[in-house]
Amino acid sequence: MHRALSHPLVIGGAVVFALVFAFAVGDPTAENVTRLVAVVGVILGVGAVARPDLGFLALAGSSVLLLAVSAFKGGSLTGFDLLLPPVLLGTYAGSGARAAARGEREESGPVHEAIRNAGQRLSRATVVYLLIAAASLFVTVALGFPGGAFASGASLIRAIEGLLVFPLAVIWLRTERDVRRTLAVLLGALIVLALVNGIAMIGGEVQRAGLTWYVNELPLSIASPNEAGSAMVQLWGLALALRAARRPSGGLWVLGLILVVLVLTQARSGLLAWLTFTLIVSWRAGWRPLLTTLLLVGVAVPLVPSEYWGRIWRTLSFEPRSLEAYSAYIRFVDWQSAVRQILDYPIFGVGYLGYRHFSDRHNGLGIVFGSTENYFLEVLAGTGVIGFVAFLVVLRRLFQLGSQIRARVPSASLAYHMSRYHTPLVVAVLVTNLTASGLVGMVPLAQLAFWCALLLRAAHLAVPPKHA
Incomplete structure (x- = not known):
């Protein structure tokens, strides 16, 4: 943004914000809070075009704590919806993409090329699957349901929104400083997530911790506990990798906080993913990491609401006439x-x-089901054998990303330790999607895309720029 325009815009934005903020504080009704949020949204959108690097940091934080605004007719506007278009515009119209291209040329040599190829193969396989998914919408139209094709197309666009985190992260995670800043944002988002959910649960406003905070609703309104559960599992894997790489963000207190939030979500899918991940890691690494995990579990168990244990028991025992047995x-x-x-x-x-x-x-x-409650069946039912084969190729490339990086980076690097946890994490995500269709959602896909991009960029940073 030109300097001659930037200063008046900043001053004008500050004045408007101050006025609306004063009204919201003086009369904190839902309408005034909504006006305040709208002004903040416009300011953030303009700022994301001018500073897409900071906008990307906000997107990264949104994979842990997603701010949303309730809109008319029961809809909502999330931080992703608000920030993604201006961040994309600022990145590709500005200098970010060009700087990333120059950086790629500097990362030369067979090791960098192999790492880059692993990421490109995953990207190409994903694009092929998305093209097949888009083409399959014509089948829905041919079967006499054009309105359904439109609704499914909107869901596909939301999924693509989440996946666009991958190229943005590859562009903006260029240096160790970028990685440290992003990790600090994730940690900050985790702390705020824990505080907001803690306040809401203590006040009795919500029963389960969640990832989405509707900031214009009073009292506190929290949603998306299952997405919060999946976010905590991925943060758990990242924190373990940071701890193994002796990074400051991998302390035991971080692991403990993640586990507490996971428990408070009462998400059975999140618990299943965490157990799957922990069992695979313990099988590979021995029992010492498991002992640390058991210690943290002992700290978190007293915080578990009794209703959670009841839900688990009714699920496992198929208790007659219970909601769990019916579901x-x-x-x-x-x-x-x-x-x-x-x-x-x-x-x-x-x-x-x-x-x-x-x-x-x-x-x-004659029941109309909203989904198959199994992502693999969802892919087969929606895109047939053709789409399912393309999806299997995506999975193969996803697993290969971790193995290709682990074979080429120094064993003391963050990338090496992330690659060690990559396969257990992907398996955990897939296991939870045996009883859900989570991977059709924007936030779960953004979480996985961010993990893969961080792994890829950490691998490049672990190898000298010109590696023979």
Whole structure:
């Protein structure tokens, strides 16, 4: 942004903010708070164009604590929706992308080339799958449901929003300083997340910790506990890698805080992911890390609400007439319906996320299911065998990213330790998607995309720029 324009804009923005802030403090109604949030949003959007590097940091923090504003007709506007377009504009129209291209040319040699190729293969496989998913929407139209194709297309756009974190992170994580700043933002977001949820739960305003904070709703409104659970599992893996690499952000207190928030989400999927990750890591690394984990669990267990243990017990025992037993039964009916639909449309499917539009035709109860509650069945039902094969290629490239990096970076580096935890983390994410369709969402995809980009850039930074 030109300096002649930047100073008046900053001064004008500060004056408008001060006025609206004064009204909101003097009369803290939902309407005044919403006006304040709108002004802050406009200022942040303009600022993200001028300083996309700072806008990216806000996006990174949004994968841990997502700020949102309730809008009309039950909709909402999130930090991703607000910041992603201006950050993309500022990055590619400004000097960020050009500086990243120059940096890539400086990272030369076979090691850098192998690391770069691993990331590019993953990107290409993902783009191919997304193109197949987009093309499959024409199948939904051909089956007589154009409105469903439009709704599924909107969901696909949201998924792409989350995945765009990957190229942005590759561009803006150019130096060790960039990595340290980003890690500091993640830690700060974790602390704020814990504080906000703690205040809301102590005040009885929410029963479960969540990732999304609706900042214009009073009293405190928190949502998305399952997304918070998946975020804590990925932060757990990152904190373990930082601790192994002797980085300051990997202290035991960070691990303890992550575990406390995970427990407070009461997310069964998050608990399953964490247990899967911990068992794989313990199997590989021996029992010493497990003892540390058990110590932290002992600290977190007293904070577990009794209702959580009740939910776990009712889930495992299929307690008659309980909501958990009912949901388990309905899930089996859902899966049966999805399998029948897959057998009817095996090659091309019914269109990306199209299962929900036709599910009532494939079960005897006539139930309309919102999803298959299994991501693998969701892919098969939506995009058929063609899309499922493309998805398997994405998974293969995803696993290869960790193994290719681990074989080429120094064993004391952050990238090496992240690569050690990469496979357990991906397996944990996939296990939770056996009973959910989380990977169709913007936030879970953004979390995974950010992890992969951080791993990739940490690998380049661990190797000298011109490595023979």
